[in-house]
Amino acid sequence: MKLELGKINISDIQFGSETKLDGGVLCVAADQLKELVLEDEHIATVEFDIAKPGESVRITPVKDVIEPRVKVEGPGGIFPGMIASVETVGSGRTHVLAGMAVVTAGPIVGFQEGIVDMCGPGADYTPFSKTLNLVMVCTPVEGIESHDYERAVRMAGFKVATTLGELGRDAQPDEVETFETPSIKEGMDLYPDLPRVGYVQMLQSQGLLHDTYVYGVDAKQIMPTFLYPTETMDGAIVSGNCVSACDKNPTYIHLNNGVVRDLYEEHGKTINFVGQIITNENVYLADKERSSNQTAKLCRMLDLDGVIVSQEGFGNPDTDLIMNCKKIEAEGIKTVIITDEYAGRDGKSQSLADADVAADAVVTGGNANQVVVLPKLDKVIGTLDYVNKIAGASAETLQEDGSLLVELQVITGATNETGFGYLSAR
Numbered sequence: 001m002k003l004e005l006g007k008i009n010i011s012d013i014q015f016g017s018e019t020k021l022d023g024g025v026l027c028v029a030a031d032q033l034k035e036l037v038l039e040d041e042h043i044a045t046v047e048f049d050i051a052k053p054g055e056s057v058r059i060t061p062v063k064d065v066i067e068p069r070v071k072v073e074g075p076g077g078i079f080p081g082m083i084a085s086v087e088t089v090g091s092g093r094t095h096v097l098a099g100m101a102v103v104t105a106g107p108i109v110g111f112q113e114g115i116v117d118m119c120g121p122g123a124d125y126t127p128f129s130k131t132l133n134l135v136m137v138c139t140p141v142e143g144i145e146s147h148d149y150e151r152a153v154r155m156a157g158f159k160v161a162t163t164l165g166e167l168g169r170d171a172q173p174d175e176v177e178t179f180e181t182p183s184i185k186e187g188m189d190l191y192p193d194l195p196r197v198g199y200v201q202m203l204q205s206q207g208l209l210h211d212t213y214v215y216g217v218d219a220k221q222i223m224p225t226f227l228y229p230t231e232t233m234d235g236a237i238v239s240g241n242c243v244s245a246c247d248k249n250p251t252y253i254h255l256n257n258g259v260v261r262d263l264y265e266e267h268g269k270t271i272n273f274v275g276q277i278i279t280n281e282n283v284y285l286a287d288k289e290r291s292s293n294q295t296a297k298l299c300r301m302l303d304l305d306g307v308i309v310s311q312e313g314f315g316n317p318d319t320d321l322i323m324n325c326k327k328i329e330a331e332g333i334k335t336v337i338i339t340d341e342y343a344g345r346d347g348k349s350q351s352l353a354d355a356d357v358a359a360d361a362v363v364t365g366g367n368a369n370q371v372v373v374l375p376k377l378d379k380v381i382g383t384l385d386y387v388n389k390i391a392g393a394s395a396e397t398l399q400e401d402g403s404l405l406v407e408l409q410v411i412t413g414a415t416n417e418t419g420f421g422y423l424s425a426r
Helices: 030-037 146-168 184-190 229-233 251-255 258-266 285-301 316-330
Strands: 002-009 012-015 020-022 025-028 043-051 057-066 069-073 092-098 100-105 114-117 132-140 175-180 196-204 210-214 225-227 237-241 272-281 306-310 334-341 362-367 371-374 379-382 404-407
Touching (some): 025 132, 030 043, 030 146, 057 146, 057 251, 092 146, 175 229, 196 210, 229 251, 229 258, 237 251, 272 285
Parallel strands (some): 334 362
Antiparallel strands (some): 002 175, 020 025, 057 100, 210 237, 371 404
């Protein structure tokens, strides 16, 4: 399967009377987008704002981050099963509004949303301090259940991102990247002497408001399955998570998965990148056993020599991570795991809730319990009403001078387990 990504570099976002793309400048008519969002009866109000790199701006509580894209050639459309039909995607050509993001915010589950700082020390930990962000702050109607509110905001974000992505349909890209995965037999013939490497991506699926969707299906309901990695670039996997901000994968990260991109970079040179296996992270032991058994079976069926496994979240999913690792290793396949750590504020606690001798090759995204002070910034998009409740915060988080005393856990993407960030360890 072959996909071309045409990148249209966005240099600025401005509000105006018409939503349009003018060179590299995205002009946004906020009132038009408000009408689109308020079509959902669960959302009472929505306000749009713009946050640019280097500005003294704090965005919170952040739920999802989405990159606008549009399918230009090939079957299906962006966000299949959510916005587009469920036709298989990942081939043809897709245009990307690169360098910007749609950020959804609002008090959906106040204790598990995140912070994005556009400047200062907090900006050093989040990849979304580097993007031009169109932020939509949604408030719910009274009496709504959290999961209904989450779904409404999730879908509103996809609608806005798709509307903006459509502006790039006829634009001339600044750069075109090509990603291609041959069929299994073709790959064997093309690269007979290269090690066969696969990517196992664990998707957060621990229960209500801990959801990831694959072609519109809640990942709790899937059996481990095989994808062409380019399917994820067209939005086959999207986030519905309200979990700790530091290590959840917003939709933007699924679209730009760092493991996928790095493996493609080496494909045909040092490895034969065979493809991507997705599996879930359920709560009950039988479900964990079933999914890890099937994941290891798929790795063996594909005759892989090596596998990279990335986790999403921490604690309970540590068990899924170690199960996957030791069962894949038991098949004679070399395995590297990517996780982050919850090693305590002093770094001396056990990093993972589970362990095994088979897990002897580990890449870490950093210690989520590391404490940082985020200075008061000039502007807040959203509200600080929930900042003392966010996972990684405490009753003492909001200081008298307006600064925040927090763990990295509160910062969106700070310890991301696909490597889409800046931290690691030796």
